[in-house]
Amino acid sequence: xxxxxxVGTRPAETAIPAGLRVGVLALQGDFREHAQVLRELGAxxxxxxxxxxxxxIDGLVxxxxxxxxxxxxxxxFGLADPLKAAIAGGLPVYGTCAGLIMLADTIxxxxxxxxxxxxxxxxxxxxxxGSQTASxxxxxxxxxxxxxxxxxxxxxxxxxxxxxxxxxxxxxxxxGRCVAVQQGNLLGTSFHPEITGEYRFHQYFLQKLVAAxx
Amino acid sequence: MTESTSAEQFGSSRVKRGLxxxxxxGVIMDVVTAAQARIAEDAGAVAVMALERVPADIRxxxxxxxxxxxxxxxxxxxxxxxxxxxxxRIGHFVEAQILEVLGVDYIDESEVLxxxxxxNHIDKWNFTIPFVCGATNLGEALRRINEGAAMIRSxxxxxxxxxxxxxxxxxxxxxxxxxxxxMSRDELYxxxxxxxxxxxxxxxxxxxxxxxxxxxxxGGVATPADAAMMMQLGADGVFVGSGIFKSxxxxxxAAAIVKAVTFYDDAKVIADVSRGLGxxxxxxxxxxxxxxxxxxxxxx
Numbered sequence: 122x123x124x125x126x127x128v129g130t131r132p133a134e135t136a137i138p139a140g141l142r143v144g145v146l147a148l149q150g151d152f153r154e155h156a157q158v159l160r161e162l163g164a165x166x167x168x169x170x171x172x173x174x175x176x177x178i179d180g181l182v183x184x185x186x187x188x189x190x191x192x193x194x195x196x197x198f199g200l201a202d203p204l205k206a207a208i209a210g211g212l213p214v215y216g217t218c219a220g221l222i223m224l225a226d227t228i229x230x231x232x233x234x235x236x237x238x239x240x241x242x243x244x245x246x247x248x249x250x251g252s253q254t255a256s257x258x259x260x261x262x263x264x265x266x267x268x269x270x271x272x273x274x275x276x277x278x279x280x281x282x283x284x285x286x287x288x289x290x291x292x293x294x295x296x297g298r299c300v301a302v303q304q305g306n307l308l309g310t311s312f313h314p315e316i317t318g319e320y321r322f323h324q325y326f327l328q329k330l331v332a333a334x335x
Numbered sequence: 336m337t338e339s340t341s342a343e344q345f346g347s348s349r350v351k352r353g354l355x356x357x358x359x360x361g362v363i364m365d366v367v368t369a370a371q372a373r374i375a376e377d378a379g380a381v382a383v384m385a386l387e388r389v390p391a392d393i394r395x396x397x398x399x400x401x402x403x404x405x406x407x408x409x410x411x412x413x414x415x416x417x418x419x420x421x422x423x424r425i426g427h428f429v430e431a432q433i434l435e436v437l438g439v440d441y442i443d444e445s446e447v448l449x450x451x452x453x454x455n456h457i458d459k460w461n462f463t464i465p466f467v468c469g470a471t472n473l474g475e476a477l478r479r480i481n482e483g484a485a486m487i488r489s490x491x492x493x494x495x496x497x498x499x500x501x502x503x504x505x506x507x508x509x510x511x512x513x514x515x516x517x518m519s520r521d522e523l524y525x526x527x528x529x530x531x532x533x534x535x536x537x538x539x540x541x542x543x544x545x546x547x548x549x550x551x552x553x554g555g556v557a558t559p560a561d562a563a564m565m566m567q568l569g570a571d572g573v574f575v576g577s578g579i580f581k582s583x584x585x586x587x588x589a590a591a592i593v594k595a596v597t598f599y600d601d602a603k604v605i606a607d608v609s610r611g612l613g614x615x616x617x618x619x620x621x622x623x624x625x626x627x628x629x630x631x632x633x634x635x
Contacts, residue, residue, distance in 0.1 A: 147360070148360070148597050149359070149360040149361050149381060149597060150357055150359060150360060150361075151356045151357055151359055152360070153359075154356065170597065170598065185356070185357045186357050186358075186359070186360070186361070186381070187357065187358070187361060187381045187382075187417055187418075189376070189379075189416065189417065190361060190379045190380075190381050190417075190593070193379045193593075194379065194593070194594070194597055197594070198594075218357070219357070230416070231416075232376065232416050233377070247416065248416065251438070252412075252438040252439070252440050253354055253418065253439075253440035253441065253464060253465065254345065254346065254435065254438070254463045254464050255345070256345070256350045256353070256354065257343040257344055257345045257350060258343070258344050258347055258349060258350055259342065259343045259344065260342075274349055274350060274353055276350060276353045276354050276357055277354065277357075277418065277440070313353065313356075316349070316353055316356055317349070
């Protein structure tokens with residue numbers, strides 16, 4: 122297997138300000154992988170499962186996982202409304218895959234009654250590629266992160282079907298479908314930098330969104 | 336480093352193992368009908384396992400247990416949005432080929448069904464679809480990973496509602512991993528021989544202190560407390576088989592187990608979700624099952 126571009130790309134110098142405290146939503150999914158990347162970049166990391174744990178963080182990552190399960194648990198344990206309020210109040214949030222779905226204003230092909238936190242002016246189609254045999258990895262140009270392509274892993278991944286006027290597409294597939302977006306303090310990707318050793322999205326999030334908002 | 340290309344790659348180890356990574360901290364529930372799959376999804380299952388009979392019924396009814404009817408699997412895929420897994424018999428690569436074309440998301444090469452080959456497991460590298468396999472100890476887990484398994488579940492003793500074997504297997508696997516991390520290189524060669532596993536995998540685990548794939552636990556989990564105990568013992572997530580739909584109130588019990596897995600280290604939450612669940616599955620003590628009737632001994 123020849124791989125490609127950016128796998129294992131670690132920034133030589135991270136230049137992350139000291140003392141940034143970032144939460145990782147830890148209801149379900151690959152939150153430990155995100156926590157690991159953030160710690161390696163120099164951030165303090167809190168796993169977040171309760172509303173009061175939102176109080177002291179400078180930014181939040183919503184991991185990959187099953188979006189419908191995160192939605193149910195967030196509502197059951199009283200986390201959904203405080204999260205919405207924090208997003209509305211400008212908390213920087215980065216969502217991958219399920220996390221992108223959680224941040225979308227509109228979910229297409231969601232479950233019965235599935236809700237999102239919203240914030241990103243986009244419509245996201247859940248599981249847009251089909252069953253697991255259609256999951257794939259590929260190289261992706263992300264101009265905001267520099268010339269070196271991102272090696273992106275798509276696992277039963279969503280795509281951003283509509284990018285509203287307030288959001289900006291950061292990356293598209295060869296067929297034109299949007300898979301990474303930013304809108305102010307919110308960042309979302311259909312794929313999982315946290316499992317490929319790709320640090321640049323987290324670095325971008327920490328530098329451009331979390332540090333800037335603090 | 337090769338020149339970058341936009342070629343898409345399907346069925347790589349990273350893609351196969353990646354789906355299991357996304358299931359972590361979740362509960363995968365056995366279902367035998369589309370209606371049960373609906374209940375499981377509504378309760379917060381992270382995936383469902385489609386099969387014809389739950390292990391408790393396989394155990395009580397006896398006979399040869401096989402892959403489910405494709406119509407049943409189709410109806411479950413049509414009913415839910417979460418990933419659908421399905422079981423193939425150990426070594427039955429044609430059942431696996433069928434499950435792959437049906438479009439399930441993960442195949443469980445499972446000791447709960449009657450083995451089709453008492454010598455060989457399926458060569459799982461031959462497939463685009465990922466496989467999960469059972470293991471009772473580290474050597475067995477590593478043999479399965481060497482054959483291409485992208486996820487491991489400790490076996491427990493399925494269909495009993497008795498969690499003691501699940502406890503034993505997860506403790507065994509994690510204990511053996513810990514032991515490897517304290518060994519010098521010359522000792523690792525012997526360890527590989529004793530584990531009957533490839534040296535490269537043994538050395539990798541000695542260096543990283545964990546399996547290269549996600550480790551769930553299964554077999555006998557019947558209560559929220561059982562599930563939380565498995566998580567505290569180091570499982571990445573939990574399979575619940577007969578424990579839900581053989582209980583008095585499947586909807587409520589399923590939702591309670593999901594919550595207990597997320598808050599596995601918070602006894603207050605686990606206490607709250609354990610209230611008023613009605614009858615747990617009746618169950619059968621593993622010690623009352625004669626050795627030849629134990630499912631966990633299937634797999635080699």
